[in-house]
Every structure is written in C-alpha cells, then in structure tokens.
Amino acid sequence: MRRRPPSREELDDYIRTRLALIGIDLSVLPEDDPDAPADQLRVLRSARRVLEQTVPALSDYSLDPQEVPPSMYPAHLPAVRQVAMEEGRPAPAAGGSGRPEEDAP
Amino acid sequence: MSDVSAEGPSDLLVDRRDFVARMGALAAVAAAGGCTLPREAGPAPPPPEAVEGARAFFRDAPRPDLSRPGYADPAELTAWQAGTLIRDGELAATEFLEAHLARIRRWDQVYMAFNHLLDEDGLRRAAALDDGEPQGLLHGIPLAIKDNYYTAGVPTTANSHIFRDFVPDFSATAVHRLEQAGGILLGKTQMGPLATTRALTPDGEVTTVNAWAPGEPRISPGGSSSGSATAVAARMAASSIGTQTGGSITVPSLAQGLTGLKPTMGRVSLYGVIPLTYTRDHPGPLARDARDAALLLQAMAGPDPRDPRTQGLPPVGDFLTAATPVEESGGPGLRWPTRIGVLAGWADGDGEEARQRRAFLRTMEEAGADLVEVELPERWSELASGTFNAVRLPERSEPFLEYLKDDVRLFGVSLSSWINGLFISGDEYLKGQRAKLALLRLAVDELLAKCDVVVQTGHVPFDMIGLPLAALPIGMREEDEEHPRPRGILLGAGPFGEERLLSVAAAYQARTDWHTRRPPEPTADDEARLTGPRARSRGRLDVESVARRSQ
Known part of the structure; x- marks a missing residue:
C-alpha cells in the first residue's frame, strides 16, 4: 500500500490522542513560549519528528x-x-x- | 587482588558468545519491565574484600616530583600521587581536602561544577582518616559524585524538579564502595537534567562551564557528567564518577583533557542510580589519568546482589596492574601483546587532528602495540544509526510514567525525550533490541576478531551494546587560538576489556604528557562575565535542542 504522509494536523491529533489515552496532559504548558522550559508547540514538533523520521525507518528496517x-x-x-x-x-x-x-x- | 594478570587480561577469559547471550537476556528483562526507580531500602551491601594489591600499587608507583612547577598546591596531585604521599605520611587527608575546598571557594562561582558541597562532613571524615592507618585504595581522596547517584542523607536531585527534595537514606552501591575504600565525598556535581545533556538547571539555564574556556559558556563542557568533569579538570576534586548512556563519561572527558572509562555493562552496579535507559546506563570514573581511573574502577566494580546485571560475570580484573606500564629497555610498554585496530582513514589527512592521531599510533607502536587496519562490518552504520539509537527512549518514559501523568512540567527542559519515548511502539522497541544484538555480534565476531582494542569515531555503537570505552587526551586544539583546549581519542574493547583499555592508556601516558596539562585559572574578565552584579547569562537550551542532544 502506498503511504500518504500524514499532515501536521493529523500527527498533532495523534500525539494528543495517545497522550490523552494514558492520562498525560500537555495543556498545562504554554502554547508557544520560546522562553518557557517547555511549550506545546516545541514538544509537539519534537514528537512529530520522531513519528515522521524514526518510526517509519524502524518499521521499514528488516532483520x-x-x-x-x-x-x-x-x-x-x-x-x-x-x-x-x-x-x-x-x-x-x-x-x-x-x-x-x-x-x- | 586477583591473579588475572599472570594469565592475561580479563577479555581473554571471556566467552564472547556468552556475553552476546547475556545482552539478549538483558534486553528481554527490559522489555518485561525490569526497570524500576530505586526505592529507599536498607543499607547498601558490604563492599568486596579490600584489594590486596593496594599496598603494592602504591609502593611501586613512581613518586611524584614535587619540585615540578605547580605542585606546591596539593590539589595539583593526581589521586594516586596523593595516595602515595598519604601512605608515606607526607600529606594528610585533611590537607589534601582543604586544598580542593580552597579552590572550590575561590572558583566554583565561575565554574558552577557543584550542586551540593559536603565540606563539613568531608573534613570530619578526613580527620578520622588521618587518625588511622591507610587501608583502602582511596584513603583520603576527595571525590566528586554526579548528582544521579544516591548519597545517604544528602540531596540527590539529578538536576530535576522531580527529585528536588529527595534525600535518600542509603547510598548507591558504587558510592558506598568508594567510601568503603577510604574516599571522601566532596560534593554532588551539576549534570544535565535527568542525565540528558550538558549541565543545565531543570529549566534549561546553562550552569557548568568548560574548565578550559570558562569565559565562553558556548564551549560545551561535555554532557551530562559535565560537573564531574569540570570539578576534576579545575582541580576542585581529585577524581570523580559519572554515568554514561550516550557518551556522558567519555564526551566530557574528551572535552576537558581527562581519562574517562565507561566499563562493560554490569561491571559496576547501577543500584541506587537514577535510571535513564536500563539497557545502556553505565557508571564509571572521570579521572586525571589511567592510574586514577583504575583506582576508582577497582573500588567500584564487582557483583552486587541488588543489580542482576552484575551477577554471574567473570571475576573483576586487576585494573591497578593493568594501569601500571611494564618497564622495557625502550621505555614504558604495554603489559600484554595488544593489537590496536585502526579504522581505514582514521588518521589520514593533513590537519592537526590527523597528525595527532598518527603521533598516537606511533607512540603505541613504540610501546609494543601491533597496529591492524580494520573496517566497519557491513550494516554497522545502519544498526548504529540514529534510528536505532532512538529505541532507548521508551526505557526512560516507562519508569517515569507516573510523573508524566502527574504534571509534565516536572520534567522542565528535558520533557521531550520522555514524551517521544511514548511514540516508539512495542514492535519497534523489540526490533531495536534485536538490532542491538545484531550490532553486538558484528562487534565481537568481526570488528574485534582482528584486534583487542579499536579506535572509535563516536560513542554511540559501544554505548548501545554495552562494550567498554576509554577516552584520553592526545593533544591540544590549537586551531582555536582564543580557547585552546584538549583533543582526545576514544578507544573501545571487547567484553570486559577494561584492563586492556587501561593498559593502552597507561602506556601512552607513560610516554607523553598530554594528560598532565591543566587549564589556566579563569581570568578577571571571565570572572566578571560570569559572576557578580554585571554577570551575563550563560545561555540556555530549549526543550527541542535538549531532545536533539539528549544522551
């Protein structure tokens, strides 16, 4: 099956849904504050990078x-x-x- | 002391296939949920019997030349030099500790290497040690302890909000053993929050600076055992311990001209160490030279009933003998015939780094080593890539899950690594563990089939598979004229090859003096820049950059 890369919005929904399922709440973080220790925008961007790069590469590698x-x-x-x-x-x-x-x- | 040296180093006695099988079992334990945060429990187990060779080691060690410039200050002495003088009654433990405390009082506001000082406790202990006969290997030696090791009655924070008020009632096995050997806990050191990156406050403000460039905080002190490294490089501690999951002993050692040793998985107990990645965490020394690294490792190593990773391993090697070069007619030499594997192209080129690498190889040939050209096995770079490096992340998320559910803000600037670990699925994690076994097989069956020690181009592969690494200085980075600082190399060995690595480092250091170089004191400008009313910010890292640099 050909892959359709998920959109940014889909990935963000996936991340938030997965976290909500296990009871982790990112909404306590500021939405976008580069001076904060952590904010939603940067945490989501970092998680998206794992989903877009690491996960497919791991999945595709065959041992x-x-x-x-x-x-x-x-x-x-x-x-x-x-x-x-x-x-x-x-x-x-x-x-x-x-x-x-x-x-x- | 065991008689291993008469037969050969421990790596010759090890069944490498058995080590591969053990690592497979370890991965399975991790998959089965074998990782827990240490709970407060009873006192640490008793230490192994005192090493009988200590007396011989200090008797045979060369006496320090106190007429050398700079040796007027005892803080300039290495641990083994000080140990020799203490045994000869020429230096008191109290005097040695005071020398380091004086430097801490004078300079640590610039370096910011320590989280918590134990000066009063240390002085009491030094006075008690001065009243007795030197017994242990580390009698009267002031040690800096990374702040992720439990220390009884002393705050243990891992530079994280999670452990902000945590005071354990027992010490990590490794710390307990250092104390049993006569070591004096001088303080807990700054570290990357939860052992992720260079030393930062939990919210990302840079703290510790590189002792070779204190006025330029952008020059990294290495991570995450940066506080331990800077404390030793700046002569505020005689020696130190750190932990390595992704370079955190060897990278700061390389950055600051120290000799760092990441032992084989299981050689030193992790009981009482705040976990980062169960299958990759390794405790070890950051020291001034190979002899000092051997002293610490000898005291720390051995089986611990509280850490299954330490059980059923070959006997602890004789690190002290390994770190004592053999005197040959042509100068100090290697203790055992040793083949050093050199990766094709590793020392090629016209640059300063290539010249220094060639000089290292020449020196090792003069010391008796056989140089063997080796190539990385096929698929090595795939299996050691960032993709497979990422499978360490779920191992940090799982034991901390209750904290993630409680309040993600507890993780400060380190949050993303713990969140990202939740997005590697179970099958991907298992594939990663299988990939590690495949990489380990390539290492023991191919890469190390032709050599005993192999030069490394990075720490990740041997961190992934639990094999030992040593870092040592081989020159200076003179190209940065404003901030000249050490350049080093990284060497790897097979399972339980610590003696082999120490023998190579010790023979090299007996023929060169790079390990004796000390950084100059901070200048008045450095001090003004970093302390006082007009101090500038040291900078900060944000949550994404910490995740990218995470160990």
Whole structure:
C-alpha cells in the first residue's frame, strides 16, 4: 500500500490522542513560549519528528529473524517467504534496509 | 587482588558468545519491565574484600616530583600521587581536602561544577582518616559524585524538579564502595537534567562551564557528567564518577583533557542510580589519568546482589596492574601483546587532528602495540544509526510514567525525550533490541576478531551494546587560538576489556604528557562575565535542542 504522509494536523491529533489515552496532559504548558522550559508547540514538533523520521525507518528496517530471532523458536517468515517465492506470490523483504515491497501482504 | 594478570587480561577469559547471550537476556528483562526507580531500602551491601594489591600499587608507583612547577598546591596531585604521599605520611587527608575546598571557594562561582558541597562532613571524615592507618585504595581522596547517584542523607536531585527534595537514606552501591575504600565525598556535581545533556538547571539555564574556556559558556563542557568533569579538570576534586548512556563519561572527558572509562555493562552496579535507559546506563570514573581511573574502577566494580546485571560475570580484573606500564629497555610498554585496530582513514589527512592521531599510533607502536587496519562490518552504520539509537527512549518514559501523568512540567527542559519515548511502539522497541544484538555480534565476531582494542569515531555503537570505552587526551586544539583546549581519542574493547583499555592508556601516558596539562585559572574578565552584579547569562537550551542532544 502506498503511504500518504500524514499532515501536521493529523500527527498533532495523534500525539494528543495517545497522550490523552494514558492520562498525560500537555495543556498545562504554554502554547508557544520560546522562553518557557517547555511549550506545546516545541514538544509537539519534537514528537512529530520522531513519528515522521524514526518510526517509519524502524518499521521499514528488516532483520533476518533466523539470524536475530525475535524469540526462542524457529523463525517462520523465511519458510513463508520461500513458499511464496516458489508459487510466484509477493513476499516480505528478506533483510536489510530500505522500503518494503509495495505490494507485500 | 586477583591473579588475572599472570594469565592475561580479563577479555581473554571471556566467552564472547556468552556475553552476546547475556545482552539478549538483558534486553528481554527490559522489555518485561525490569526497570524500576530505586526505592529507599536498607543499607547498601558490604563492599568486596579490600584489594590486596593496594599496598603494592602504591609502593611501586613512581613518586611524584614535587619540585615540578605547580605542585606546591596539593590539589595539583593526581589521586594516586596523593595516595602515595598519604601512605608515606607526607600529606594528610585533611590537607589534601582543604586544598580542593580552597579552590572550590575561590572558583566554583565561575565554574558552577557543584550542586551540593559536603565540606563539613568531608573534613570530619578526613580527620578520622588521618587518625588511622591507610587501608583502602582511596584513603583520603576527595571525590566528586554526579548528582544521579544516591548519597545517604544528602540531596540527590539529578538536576530535576522531580527529585528536588529527595534525600535518600542509603547510598548507591558504587558510592558506598568508594567510601568503603577510604574516599571522601566532596560534593554532588551539576549534570544535565535527568542525565540528558550538558549541565543545565531543570529549566534549561546553562550552569557548568568548560574548565578550559570558562569565559565562553558556548564551549560545551561535555554532557551530562559535565560537573564531574569540570570539578576534576579545575582541580576542585581529585577524581570523580559519572554515568554514561550516550557518551556522558567519555564526551566530557574528551572535552576537558581527562581519562574517562565507561566499563562493560554490569561491571559496576547501577543500584541506587537514577535510571535513564536500563539497557545502556553505565557508571564509571572521570579521572586525571589511567592510574586514577583504575583506582576508582577497582573500588567500584564487582557483583552486587541488588543489580542482576552484575551477577554471574567473570571475576573483576586487576585494573591497578593493568594501569601500571611494564618497564622495557625502550621505555614504558604495554603489559600484554595488544593489537590496536585502526579504522581505514582514521588518521589520514593533513590537519592537526590527523597528525595527532598518527603521533598516537606511533607512540603505541613504540610501546609494543601491533597496529591492524580494520573496517566497519557491513550494516554497522545502519544498526548504529540514529534510528536505532532512538529505541532507548521508551526505557526512560516507562519508569517515569507516573510523573508524566502527574504534571509534565516536572520534567522542565528535558520533557521531550520522555514524551517521544511514548511514540516508539512495542514492535519497534523489540526490533531495536534485536538490532542491538545484531550490532553486538558484528562487534565481537568481526570488528574485534582482528584486534583487542579499536579506535572509535563516536560513542554511540559501544554505548548501545554495552562494550567498554576509554577516552584520553592526545593533544591540544590549537586551531582555536582564543580557547585552546584538549583533543582526545576514544578507544573501545571487547567484553570486559577494561584492563586492556587501561593498559593502552597507561602506556601512552607513560610516554607523553598530554594528560598532565591543566587549564589556566579563569581570568578577571571571565570572572566578571560570569559572576557578580554585571554577570551575563550563560545561555540556555530549549526543550527541542535538549531532545536533539539528549544522551
């Protein structure tokens, strides 16, 4: 699926909603005050940067689950990938950096 | 003292695969919620038995040349030099402490290295030590303690509103051990709020300055153990301890000409240290030279029943012997055959820094090292990138969640790092922990397969994977004519390679004198700029810049 980068407003809504869900209130901070220790504008901008840059990069990075197992059982994805390749179906990337195949399931 | 030196340094005795497995387990513990803020509990456990080699170390250490210019002031002595004189009855612990207190009274309003002074307690303890026979490694040595270590009965603030009124009733294991070894707690030092960046007030005002450029607060003292570094560089403490999650021991050491040592994960207990990132926090010394770093580490290191990270590790090494160079016909040499890995291009170029790096390598060859060219393994830069560095953030958010819910203003200028950690999802965090294991495997299986010590271009990779790092000065940054200050290098080693790093640093320092350089006193202009009725602001950092620079 092609990604549509979220708008700034969507990201801010997401940040505020996530914080509200767990009971963290940013509204006690001034809205925009560069002289304050922290203000909403700068805290939101910093969080947006993590969402826009770090999160997609982490999500896109693929580690071979057999080489670096996520837990102590045999990795299943290589087998799925092998079967998919044999049957000519799209499969998840096998490791390394970069975007996943756009048609991956 | 263990007899490890007869067989070789500890890194030769370690099963590196086992260390990889341990780090995997540590990541799993963190994922399972193994990190809690230390609670007030009973007294710290008893220290390990006194190190038997202390007497031999001081007996064999070269006597300081007191005729050298500047040595009239005992505050100029290193800890091991002072320890030698104290044992010989030529210096009293009280006299040594007074020398540092005098400098604090004279200069700390300029440097702002201390949060809290323990002068009266310290003098009482020094007098008591003077009444007894020197026993411990640090008998009569005044120490500066970063303000994130619990100290019994003494405010412990981490420069944060959260801990503003916190007075623990026990000391961190590391602090307790330093005291058991005869060390005198001189004071708690300024730090980045909650150990994030250079020393600031909780609301972001710059406090501590670099001892080499006190009149120019824009020149960083390094973060976040800046107060500890400046206290030692300005001879207001004989030695100090800090913590490193992202360079906070080695960066201030490099910035101020000190020898800093970040030990292997688990070598020193973190019990009683306010956490920043469970899988990356490391306590260690910021010292004047390798011998002093060895003294502190020897006193601090060892298993602690209250910190599972310290359990089941190889025996504590003999750091004192490691930091004592071997006398060879050609001069002081390395204690063990040592291969130093040099990254391709690390010492290339015509600039001053490249020349100083080449001079370092030449000196190490003369001291007996084999230089080996190494390359960073494939995928190293991806796995050590800022993307994976960011997975440390949820580990700081989780233990502080109740404070975030209570009032985000408690976090002052540090808030964003704690908020941002809430936006790394569980699967991303786990992937980050797996990436750390992949990086660790590359380090032990490839990078360190050809060498015992490897030059570093930054602290992040070895901070991520818990391997030891040492920082030491190798020259001066003369290109900044107005503020010449030290230039150093960063060396890394394999699991429990502290002895290896200390032996390299000690051999280098036995052949050079960069570690003996001291910054000049602040000028009258510096003093006027920073203190008194016409003092200018030292500057401030805002919440975004603290998040970007966060350790």
